[in-house]
Amino acid sequence: xxxxxxxxxxxxxxxxxxxxxxxxxxxxxxPNPFKPPRIPYSDHCNHIVPSSPTDPSxxxxxxxxxxxxxxxxxxxxxxxxxxxxSSVVKAATFRPKSIxxxxxxxxxxxxxxxxxxQIANYGGGLGGQRKIQIEGRRIPVxxxxxxxxxxxxxWSERTGRVCLVGSGQVLSKFGTYKSVDARLVLNYSKESxxxxxLVKGVLESVDKESDFETVSxxxxxxxxxxxxxxxxxxxxxxxxxxxxxxxxxxxxGLCKVFxxxxxxxxxxxxxxxTNHSCSEYMSLLSLLCxxxxxxxxxxxxxxxxxxxxxxxxxxxTLVAEGGWDVEKSRFCGVACRIxxxxxxxxxxxxxxxxxxxSLRFPAALSITRTAPVVxxxxxxxxxxxEFSSINDPLWRFSGLRYEYTExxxxxELCKKRSKSKGKHYPDAQTSDMRFVMSVxxxxxxxxxxxxxxxxxxxxxxxxxxxxLVRGQGVGLSGVPMMNVNSVTxxxxxxxxxxxxxxxxxxxxxxxxxxxTYDRETGExxxxxxxxxxxxxxxxxxxxxxxxxxxxxxxxxxRLKGYIESTREKTDPLYVGxxxxxxxxxxxHQAKESVWRMDLEIAMVLISNTLSxxxxxxxxxxxxxxxxxxxxxxxxxxxxxxLGHMIPLLLNxxxxxxxxxxxxxxLFFENDRWLEAKEIVVRIVTMIAFLLECRLLQLAWSGRKxxxxxxxxxxxxxxxxxxxxxxxxxxxxxxxxWLVNHNRTPxxxxxxxxxxxxxxxxxxxxxxxxxxxxxxxxxxKSYGGLMLDAFLLPQILFNGFSNSDSKSLAASFYVGHSFxxxxxxxxxxYRSHSYxxxxxxxxxxxxxxxxxxxxxxxxxxxxIGFVFAVVVFLQQRFGGRCFIPKSFIEDVRYEKxxxxxxxxxxxxxxxx
Numbered sequence: 001x002x003x004x005x006x007x008x009x010x011x012x013x014x015x016x017x018x019x020x021x022x023x024x025x026x027x028x029x030x031p032n033p034f035k036p037p038r039i040p041y042s043d044h045c046n047h048i049v050p051s052s053p054t055d056p057s058x059x060x061x062x063x064x065x066x067x068x069x070x071x072x073x074x075x076x077x078x079x080x081x082x083x084x085x086s087s088v089v090k091a092a093t094f095r096p097k098s099i100x101x102x103x104x105x106x107x108x109x110x111x112x113x114x115x116x117x118q119i120a121n122y123g124g125g126l127g128g129q130r131k132i133q134i135e136g137r138r139i140p141v142x143x144x145x146x147x148x149x150x151x152x153x154x155w156s157e158r159t160g161r162v163c164l165v166g167s168g169q170v171l172s173k174f175g176t177y178k179s180v181d182a183r184l185v186l187n188y189s190k191e192s193x194x195x196x197x198l199v200k201g202v203l204e205s206v207d208k209e210s211d212f213e214t215v216s217x218x219x220x221x222x223x224x225x226x227x228x229x230x231x232x233x234x235x236x237x238x239x240x241x242x243x244x245x246x247x248x249x250x251x252x253g254l255c256k257v258f259x260x261x262x263x264x265x266x267x268x269x270x271x272x273x274t275n276h277s278c279s280e281y282m283s284l285l286s287l288l289c290x291x292x293x294x295x296x297x298x299x300x301x302x303x304x305x306x307x308x309x310x311x312x313x314x315x316x317t318l319v320a321e322g323g324w325d326v327e328k329s330r331f332c333g334v335a336c337r338i339x340x341x342x343x344x345x346x347x348x349x350x351x352x353x354x355x356x357x358s359l360r361f362p363a364a365l366s367i368t369r370t371a372p373v374v375x376x377x378x379x380x381x382x383x384x385x386e387f388s389s390i391n392d393p394l395w396r397f398s399g400l401r402y403e404y405t406e407x408x409x410x411x412e413l414c415k416k417r418s419k420s421k422g423k424h425y426p427d428a429q430t431s432d433m434r435f436v437m438s439v440x441x442x443x444x445x446x447x448x449x450x451x452x453x454x455x456x457x458x459x460x461x462x463x464x465x466x467x468l469v470r471g472q473g474v475g476l477s478g479v480p481m482m483n484v485n486s487v488t489x490x491x492x493x494x495x496x497x498x499x500x501x502x503x504x505x506x507x508x509x510x511x512x513x514x515x516t517y518d519r520e521t522g523e524x525x526x527x528x529x530x531x532x533x534x535x536x537x538x539x540x541x542x543x544x545x546x547x548x549x550x551x552x553x554x555x556x557x558r559l560k561g562y563i564e565s566t567r568e569k570t571d572p573l574y575v576g577x578x579x580x581x582x583x584x585x586x587x588h589q590a591k592e593s594v595w596r597m598d599l600e601i602a603m604v605l606i607s608n609t610l611s612x613x614x615x616x617x618x619x620x621x622x623x624x625x626x627x628x629x630x631x632x633x634x635x636x637x638x639x640x641x642l643g644h645m646i647p648l649l650l651n652x653x654x655x656x657x658x659x660x661x662x663x664x665x666l667f668f669e670n671d672r673w674l675e676a677k678e679i680v681v682r683i684v685t686m687i688a689f690l691l692e693c694r695l696l697q698l699a700w701s702g703r704k705x706x707x708x709x710x711x712x713x714x715x716x717x718x719x720x721x722x723x724x725x726x727x728x729x730x731x732x733x734x735x736x737w738l739v740n741h742n743r744t745p746x747x748x749x750x751x752x753x754x755x756x757x758x759x760x761x762x763x764x765x766x767x768x769x770x771x772x773x774x775x776x777x778x779x780k781s782y783g784g785l786m787l788d789a790f791l792l793p794q795i796l797f798n799g800f801s802n803s804d805s806k807s808l809a810a811s812f813y814v815g816h817s818f819x820x821x822x823x824x825x826x827x828x829y830r831s832h833s834y835x836x837x838x839x840x841x842x843x844x845x846x847x848x849x850x851x852x853x854x855x856x857x858x859x860x861x862x863i864g865f866v867f868a869v870v871v872f873l874q875q876r877f878g879g880r881c882f883i884p885k886s887f888i889e890d891v892r893y894e895k896x897x898x899x900x901x902x903x904x905x906x907x908x909x910x911x
Contacts, residue, residue: 041153044183044206045163049154052104065223067096067111067155067162067188069199071285071297072219073312074117075345077212089120091309092217094186094199099155107157111164115184115203116148117215120309149203151184162186162201170212180205180212187346188221193228194295194321194336195350197221202346216345218314218338220297222287229293229321237325237332237358244329245361247292249399254324254331255289257373257396258296262310265375265387267300282387285310292324298335298357298377314338319350320357330360335377355379365457366403367495367529368538370512372396394457395465402458402514404493406527406540410515413543413566414525423550425522428459428492429467430587432551433517435559437582439500441575450500454582457495457512490520498528498544498563507533508575511563513544522548528563532573539573541566551586558582596830600844601681603826607819607844608684614815615691621809622698628807629702630714635721635793637696640816643787644689648682717801721793729786736782784850788820788860791867798871798879806875813871821864823850824857 041051072092096113153164164184169177184203189196201217250257262285269278279300288295298318299311311317322333335355341348359375371388378384394400426432434455441448456464498511508530515526528542546561559582567574622629703714791813797803823845830845831854845852851860873881 038152039165039167039181039206041165044165045153045185048163048185049108049156049159049161050104051154052102052108052110054110055101055103063099065096066225067094067099067113067186068222069094069219070222071287071310071312072199072217073314073317073345074203074215074217076215077117089309089311089313091118091120091312092116092219093118094219102154109155109157110152111155111162112150112152113164114148114150115168118309149180149182149184153184160188160190162188165206180210181207182212186217192224192226193230194319194334194353195230196224197295197319197350198338198348200346200348218312218341218345218348220287220312220319224288227288227295229295229323237328237330237356243363245363245397245399246329247324247326249397250361251396251398254292254294255286257392258284258286258294259289261285263373263392264390265373266371266390268386268388279316282385283310293321294323294331294333295319295321314341314345314348318355320355322357330358331375333357361397361400363399364401364403366405367512367514367527367540368405370457370497372400393465394463395469398463398466400463401461402495404495404514406514407493409527410525413527414516414523414545423522424552425519425548426551426586427519428456428494428517429462429464431468432548432586433459433464433494435582435584437559437580437584439563440579440581452498452500452580454496454498457497458493460493490518491516492519494524494526496526496528496544508539509533511542511544513542515544522550524548524561537573539565539575541573542575546580551588556583558584558586597843600842603822603844604681605684607822608681608688610815610819611688612684612691614812614819615688615695617815618809618812619691619695619698621812622695622702625806626702628805629699630706630711631797631801631803631805631807632699632702633721633794633797634696634699634703634718635725635797636790637692637699639786639790639793641689641692641696643783643790644685644692646783648686648689714801717797717803720800721796724796725793732785733782781847781850785860788824788850789863789867790820791817791864791871795867795870795874798874799883800879802879804875804878808871808875810872814868817864817868821861824852824860827852828854828857 045051070093072094074090074092093116094113095116096111098110098112100110102108102110147168147170149166149168151164151166153162153166155162162185164186165182166184167179167181170180182203183206184201186199186201188199197220199217199219199221201219203215203217205212205214247253262283265282265284267279267282280302281300283299283301284296285299286294286296296319297310297312298320299313300316301311317338318335319338320333320335322331324330325332333356334353335357336350336353337355339349339351355377356379357375357377359373361373362369362371365372369388371390371392372394373389373392375387376384377387434453436451436453439450439452441450458464459467493514494517495512495514498513500508500510509532511528511530513526513528515524517524524544524546526544527540528544529538529540530542531537532539542563543566544561544563546559548559549555549557559580561580563578563580565573565575565577622632703711706714794808794813827845870882
């Protein structure tokens with residue numbers, strides 16, 4: 001049992017470290033894990049809302065959502081948030097946990113709730129910095145606040161007032177948490193309509209000696225009871241006469257389009273008169289949606305997104321409501337300003353509902369009109385503000401079509417090239433047309449390397465997403481392709497959106513392009529339009545030419561091409577030529593990799609199981625032939641034990657966690673079955689390791705219990721094995737280190753994480769960089785080579801001891817050699833059958849743990865076969881059966897002569 005003590009200690013240390021880490025992380029994330037102390041309600045709130053015993057009947061409870069609000073604004077408390085900048089977004093959320101009716105008069109309810117104050121600064125600042133996604137770009141956002149208060153108290157439905165007392169942990173400006181006992185008073189309007197949308201409140205400390213500053217709250221009630229739409233009758237609906245989709249053509253209806261998250265719109269200002277009329281972006285958040293009616297808030301800003309903190313600054317926010325007009329196929333409503341908030345938020349009211357709002361879904365898109373949701377906001381004073389959606393998905397609009405307006409220019413710029421004979425290129429209706437690319441921009445006086453994501457919008461007159469979802473874009477699975485609107489049999493009309501993954505400070509936005517794709521040559525030729533942020537114009541002078549590689553190509557580059565402006569270099573809108581390279585893999589390659597990786601996991605499991613079987617047969621052989629135990633090489637067994645122990649130590653944590661961070665897990669997102677199979681492989685490897693430890697223990701015990709003359713002889717032979725093997729292994733390790741040190745960096749492949757489980761819907765992206773292989777990887781590979789030649793110490797031991805003992809069972813040394821050599825035989829098959837394979841997808845015969853190439857595979861196979869034959873001959877004819885007999889006899893004769901005395905030698909000669 002002493003043999004297993006280090007492993008048990010390692011296991012206990014791992015569990016202790018994991019528990020300590022979990023507690024530490026939990027403490028950091030939740031600095032106040034204990035329930036806050038109860039504060040006497042009657043001392044601070046009884047005069048506002050009298051307390052009353054709770055009604056014990058189950059029917060007395062009310063829905064907590066009736067008082068909740070997520071969209072809000074607060075002022076005050078700057079010293080605790082340590083942030084006075086005007087670039088911050090302040091938000092408060094109020095979440096009731098329970099609301100129960102009491103026995104008192106006046107419809108009194110007992111309330112338990114939590115209030116959270118949050119603040120975010122855009123563009124940097126103090127606090128933990130994150131990056132949020134805005135139009136496909138990532139900008140830094142610093143979150144400085146997350147203070148929460150737990151309250152209890154009462155709500156009077158008759159007066160609309162709520163008074164709560166409680167406490168919370170607040171982060172002070174000195175960076176320390178301090179407990180604050182506070183009172184929260186909220187006022188809900190008794191009007192359940194657009195004019196009663198606001199919730200006003202005050203958060204203040206109940207401790208007179210506390211330095212906590214009073215915080216004023218202003219929020220928009222999320223789901224008021226029995227809400228009435230007062231502005232639906234007689235509201236105008238705009239004068240736009242363009243064709244729009246009916247509500248029946250929208251998947252899920254009106255509410256599904258706007259539910260859940262904030263929707264960002266690009267605005268075009270056409271008037272003045274308000275402080276938000278010329279903002280660059282507008283955010284829309286639906287608070288209440290009932291079939292064809294909706295209540296919402298609109299916020300204007302020069303930043304195109306606010307993550308989960310919706311800005312509710314009363315200076316730039318409108319409260320709106322409306323309904324769907326079936327005859328005009330659009331949403332019509334009114335928008336109201338928030339007034340009287342300058343002096344105090346408690347005086348704020350909803351008023352001035354002179355603004356009119358219109359939303360519609362265009363029936364047709366084009367290269368210059370790409371938004372599936374557009375709208376207008378206007379009044380007689382402010383003129384008209386037009387806005388169009390930025391990130392709404394097209395698949396919700398089933399009747400949407402595309403109008404190709406640049407066919408003439410495409411025909412002039414794109415000349416058909418000669419067909420490539422014998423080569424096949426991806427079909428236009430498959431997910432192979434999506435890719436991520438690297439863009440080398442030579443404009444601006446230097447080379448700038450950027451990344452971009454390209455995805456089709458329409459193929460012919462069909463929505464690209466619909467082709468994939470309906471199974472008509474699979475292509476390689478044998479499903480017939482749908483007949484789309486094509487120019488010829490090989491040419492297909494196609495539209496693209498190219499999204500640059502850059503900071504929002506870029507002067508140019510995304511590219512929308514339309515053109516043709518020729519499947520016979522793999523040529524994609526388009527003209528593109530790109531928004532220019534400097535002067536708010538659209539540059540439609542771009543010509544885009546991409547060339548796909550054949551689907552059976554072994555090249556790393558899946559696509560090459562360029563984006564170039566047709567303008568003169570002196571033109572202010574001219575941009576330099578952009579070289580494009582993509583290394584996204586094709587769908588069939590991904591499918592083949594999935595199948596092959598499943599096969600390799602099975603082969604790893606079978607190999608480890610066979611290792612357990614062969615070691616078990618050796619243990620059985622040793623129990624039957626106890627006299628052979630001293631003649632088993634300790635060096636060989638130690639090598640085998642280390643060969644299984646080191647991988648276990650490196651991957652020990654994988655046995656006890658469901659997720660992992662290797663690159664295969666990024667490829668197979670949420671593939672729990674793959675993780676389960678990997679855990680089974682680790683368990684079988686541990687079993688093989690434990691059996692080999694037992695093998696080593698028995699061999700060591702056999703040496704200790706051997707007779708004295710045998711024990712000395714075998715230990716002398718073992719020392720000779722060490723004298724030969726250690727310098728040999730060390731020299732090989734130094735050679736591996738020198739080769740690594742002098743090796744030129746090679747291209748390394750990393751896989752980008754797909755956002756969908758199905759490979760048909762997202763491109764599988766490979767990121768390649770040049771780096772020198774790590775020394776640790778080379779040493780692991782060298783260790784694998786030593787394990788492939790695990791019989792070398794036993795061969796040397798048999799030779800030095802001249803042993804003919806059958807210490808190793810044939811099933812052990814032949815079977816174990818087979819297990820070690822099988823990966824090299826498979827690697828030869830894999831390299832010839834699959835061609836060039838992605839480096840990250842090796843599971844069985846992984847290049848990270850051994851030497852794998854055509855030359856090394858053949859060499860190692862030959863060495864392994866020869867070593868097994870040598871052991872067989874040694875155990876049959878003796879350890880020195882390969883040494884010539886004449887040489888052995890001469891050596892014996894010389895030893896005898898040296899042992900004899902000179903006188904004895906003369907006597908023997910006379911006789």
